[in-house]
Amino acid sequence: MARKNRHHTALTTLRWPLRLTQAGLAAERIVRAFWPVMTCVMLGLSALMLGIQDQIAIEAVWIGVVLLVLALLGFLIRGALKFRWPNRSEAIARLDETLPERPIGALLDTPAIGTDDEASLKLWQIHQARMADRAAQARAPKPDLSVTRADPFALRYVAMLALAIAVLFGSIWKVGSVAEMTPGAASAAAGPSWEGWVEPPRYTGLPTIYLNDITADGLTAPAGSQVTLRFYGQVGDLVLAETVSGRTGVVPSASDPHQKFTIAESGHIRIDGTGGRAWEVQATPDTIPQISIAGPAEAKPGGVMALTFAAQDDYAVTGGEVRVELDLNAVDRRHGLRIDPELRDPIVVGLPLPISGNRDSFVEEVIEDFSQHPWANLPVIFTLSATDAAGQTGMSEAVGSILPARHFFDPLAAAIAEQRRDLLWSRDNAGRVAQVLRAVSHRPDRIIKSHTVYLRLRTILRRLESFTAYGMTTTQQEEIAQAMWDLAVRLEDGDAADALERMRQAQERLSQAMKNGASDAEIAELMQELRDATQDYLRQLSRQAQQQNQDGQSPGQQPDENALQMTQDDLQQMMDRIQELMEQGRMAEAEQALQELQELMENMRVTQGQGQDGQSPGQQAMEGLADTLREQQGLSDQAFRDLQEQFNPDARSGESQGNEGRNGGLGRGESHEGQGQGRGEGSANENGSSGSQPGADGEGSTGPGSEQGLADRQQALRQELQRQENGLPGAGTPEGEDARDALGRAGEAMDKAEDALRQDNLADAIDQQAQAMEALREGMRSLGEAMANEQQPGQGARDGAQQAQNRDPLGRNSSSRGGALNGEDNMLRGADVYRRARDLLEEIRRRSGDSSRSETERSYLQRLLDRF
Template identity: 30%
Template sequence: MTEPAGKTADSNKTGSALPAALEAAAQRRITTAVGRARRVLVWEAAWPRIVPILCLGGLFLVLSWLGLWPRMADPLRYVVLAAFGIAYVGLILHLARMPLPSRDEALARVARESAMEHRPATAFGDRLSQPSDDPLTQSLWRAHRLRLLERLDHLSAGLPSPGMNARDPYALRFLLPLVLVVAFLMAGPDRIDRIADAIRPAAAATEAPPRIDAWVTPPAYTSRPPIFLTGDAARPGSLDPNVPLKVPQGSVVTLRMPAEPDLAAHAVSTGGQPLVFDAAPPPKTQTDAPTPAEHKLTLSRDSALTVARGDRTLLSWSFAVTPDEPPKIELTREPSATQSGALSLGYSVSDDYGVMSAAAAISAPEAPAESGARPLVAAPELPLNLPRLRMREGNGETIRDLSAHPWAGAKVKMRLTATDEAGQTSESPTIEFTLPMRAFRNPIARAVVEQRRVLALDARKAPNVAMAIDAITLYPDKFKTNGPYLALRTAYHRLTGQPSDAELVETVDFLWQIALGIEDGDLSLAAQDLRAAQEALRKAIESNASDAELEKAMQDLREAMDKYLEALAQDAARNPQSANRQPMDPNTQVLRPEDLKKMMDQIENLAKTGSRDAAQQMLSQLQQMMENLEASRSQQGQDGQNGPMNQALDKLGEMIQRQQQLMDRTFKMDPDTDGSGAEAQPMSPEERQKALQELREGQQGLQKMLQELQQTMKQQGMQPDGKLGQADRSMGDAADQLGEGAPGQAVGPQGQALQALREGARSLADQMARQNGSATRQGGPMPGQDPLGRQQQGRGTDLGSTVKVPDAIDTQRAREILDMIRKRLGDPSRPLIERDYLERLLQKY
């Protein structure tokens, strides 16, 4: 066997017997295994030296976090710290003097952990004792080294085995981490300070930081949660001490800290003026333990609060107080009168946290010209309705019948006031207007009311009023019955002589009753009693009255309603010509006593179940219905002069209904809507085209009907509102979209046309009201409504004036829930915490 010349031949002579590339790869494997073995040997030698260092550090942290340093005397503490330092230095030097393992030790580790015969890592480094050119020797040597090379892939250094179990047979090294975790949790946020106590001077070390609790409680009406100034919630990152904390005006800062002589709290405003804490006596305790001092500060302006021990500041906070803005209230329209003579006010209110109450303050525009006048009756009080309690922003309406007040018909000043829960009050600009008064058709009734006003405004005019009443009763034959005549003579005798002011006030009321009896008989008196019962129920609901008081108020309302309906029927029987002047519309809904009873029952159920806002809203609807009924009675004599307008309103109501139907049908034709595929049958292209053509023709016919109505209105002297022209254009756009086969694009213009028709109808109704001589608010029914203000079947659509209130099913469910709560509350076997919760559920807010 011959060998190639050159390097291979030289290698064979030296004893390698392998090519240089294989020799280099084998050496890399051996070097890698030796490196791993060295690292393992280093870890096995270093870890037993590192564990004492870690344990000594953990022991230092345990002593610090348990707060033992401040309890040691200074010499002992210094000795312990010195012992810790010496031990640290010794352990670190012991670690530094650790010898590093040699290559032979690493090869021995590899041979031991690999557990292979002939120790391939060590044997691969062997060489022939003497170079030989014998082919057989060379072949055997090459085969031997190739077998070693194959085993080099399985070299292993093993896992470290420091032998800590032999050095620490009781595993005390595992107890220290457990104690360390417990001490860490006990130290809380003062961990760093407790570590620093080890090197602090004795004076500072003995003064452990006191336990201080501080929080801010915003006013309840702001609905904001308390803000904690201490504890985990106030750690760095949640409260920046350099940024003032924004709090509402009226917030209360509560500071609770130990009652120590050198521990004090100081509060100053941003201007540097000192602030006085609220008086807060410390709570009484049954033990002799020191009671923590509690300080409270009500924030009304930007302030800063500091807690200091001696000259050293422990805690400090600054507060930026957000002022509580006063409420705002203003009229949204001029004061007006309903057809029945009641005062109607529309207004808007707003507040940053909610308005609690509102009222209208009425006063005389100027002092009486004649000095020394002695009025018997003060100005009327007028509380205002709020849509809901603590309303932040919204509109309200109040209808109050002041026609019975002696000031009715007089020119007065009025300003609206609103009050929030903080007690702040604001006023609207003062306006002058004439209080609405009832229009008496009977001249005797008008004369009696006028004399009543004279007497109420000046008690000294009693003799003059007596003379006027005597003159009114000179001709008894002018009276239809003897009752009013005898009542006036009684009033005359009351005014003669020397009556007291109390008797004169009774006479003022008596004259009003006489005037009502002369005007309408029992009907006016019944209407007055009905309004009084409605007002009493409204006050009971607002004052959160008990169920018994609500039942009594509801019973009074039912009785007053029965008397009013009975008087209304008697008046219709006495004056059949007024009731039959115009034929009954077949679509008009009939108001039955059962309907009124059902509505009043629902008001009572809503009030008792806690839905007081909904009950008050429904009561307002009932009041509005009765006002509309009075308005319809007063408008019966004006139907002739308003005939064209009424016809136009009827036409608009019909068009509103037809436009709504067209829009519904068009919406169902749109293939992109979910509602079309659920109920409509599949349509062929021919059927769909025919349906779209019918819709287009219907829309065009409705547009032509609207154009004819506008032309008719112009011919009769009426001015159509611009909204009707807008409706005309929107109808044309919808017809064009239907002609192009795009029902989805036609729904939008149809909706715009529907809204414009509604607004045009309202504008026409207001125009008719102004021609009737009423104020800016029309008290009568709107188009598509019956005289009670309810929507008529087949007469237009809802114009958006209704308010959603709970129906009978909702109120019945609420009643069942309340009964179940009361039943569980009466069960003594239930836990106390559950009974407390149920009792809070029954509280009325």
């Protein structure tokens, strides 16, 4: 009796865990016994919901139904024979397995011996109490419903997937269509005897309409929507009548079980017969997209055209284009434009579309550079078109305007650009263009400052005359036009003096426009030209200062302590103030402010570093490398001139003492704009007499050294570089080792250039010399970094003055030897932090656009710009 009481108490405590465990066991056995039945049910139901019975013959449907019923009966009988309901003992055993030391079995157990021993009984009672505590923590285990071993091909998951697809894309109403397939069932079938859907075009984003759910008589749908109807029952019981498709010709029978047509216009749809219905359909037409030019075509910095447009559509604009045609009636037919132009295809540019957001209504800009097109700065007609997803195209009104492009302010560059336009206008202008270019180059000493520019102009002239004599082809026309464009750009983007002259001209034109009462649009355009010219002037000053610092040049003048230093924001504020005064009509004040701006820009100076006195070994090494670089540049220029004379002996260089180095002279080791004399005299005239300036035919006295003489000079320069490399400071530092590696590469390139010169291979020699110069520049940069790292604070007033003087026109520390920015500027606080950040960002932009820097450095700077 005591044993039964203990059993009853233990099982009463575990009543709910035992029940749940027993239910779990039952679920496991049901799933394992009847999973084939559930699989067959899901497969059959999914097939009916997807309407497969409507797509195949009725005989195949009934065969499938019979097979499915037989399979269900077989699997039900098999499952019933296999299934056995779990009893209480099995549930207790399953629950006890989940507990450590099986406490439930211990509670139901009795001692085999020692029942008369009081100590043994007390020990047994303690054991029973401990097992009772553990049994109280019992929790029903999760049932194991896996039938992987019985279903190795996972057929049950295939059935579940099919049922999910049927629920999403099918209909439960289709299941009843099987009953209608029985003889005489059509009249007795319950529910709908037809089904219908209206599917709007996908690009509209509208949902599908189920016609069985539309009880009202009215129906609104977009034009182009597809209507699908299915009739169930005997053929002819239901008949379709519609006036929305506009179908003509051969039309399917109105009593066909499957009807499909497209809504093209408003009308009605009617199903005649038992359970039929009718709708008045209002077809919503897809409107043609609208597009218009939202502003005049403007020229952005660099001659890039910006054309603002607005586009809208009821759904979305999917594409479009800009069509530009020459407005021949508006062209000023003078000079080279008097003859009829060659036929050219219109310019067609794709419309930019928003990357994100809706495309039903937006405003965007077409940004393209047409500066090199023959129609640049000529009257054109803009026509825009927009296309929607339906294939409809909307056109804008034709708008006449000048095709914005780059303007050339240098007189010679403007003349060459104009002749290039005339040549592209028609090849019949080739003779006239050649005459104008010959006239321009007749007295080059008056208008052409660079000997290299003169040689390039004469080369273009001779090739033009040669092509004209034998009939110029389209390819030759494009070749000459490209060469003329490159020359005009080189003339326009000249040195700081040219940039200053362009800025003065822009200021003069703006001042004259204010005096003449020009329109707001003209003043805004001239103001933008002034901004561009000012920015170009500042870039040229900064580039010139950097070049002088890298080449180790000393202008020989002391920096002015009162030299004007301005930030780019200050200049921007001054020009904004001028534009604001002009917009307010205060022209007198605006003109006075413009005059002040001109004086400030002309008084701006580039501060220089200290001279030769007190130079450190690193500075002396930098000066020596700069001299070597200049001499190598001179040798390369001389080799290039000799190469030109090999292909064109008549185009002689025309030497003079004032035209040396990279500008096309004797190659005495001068820099591009240098006027002093280097150490590599070459074959220059020792008595100092100058050759005559080149005349109209490019003739003048030349004295180029032979290739053997150039090879000897190249050998001497290589020996000098080796001597400098042996005494290079910065040994043991990473920067110093980088400088030595760079100079070693320069020496190897010089050796190869010497060998090429001795073999009369000028082209290969020029390539090797270019590599040597690039390696020299890298070595100088690495040496500058080593010098900056070795410099310690507190080196005296001279270093402080040197640091204060090494600033560019915007007041930024340029570090003459490539060193890092240092000093108290790095400790700025407050508003100066933001000013300094803007200055640094501008400096990064400038350096990223410097083609003389290595590709690795420019890529790194571009990544900085992308990040910040």
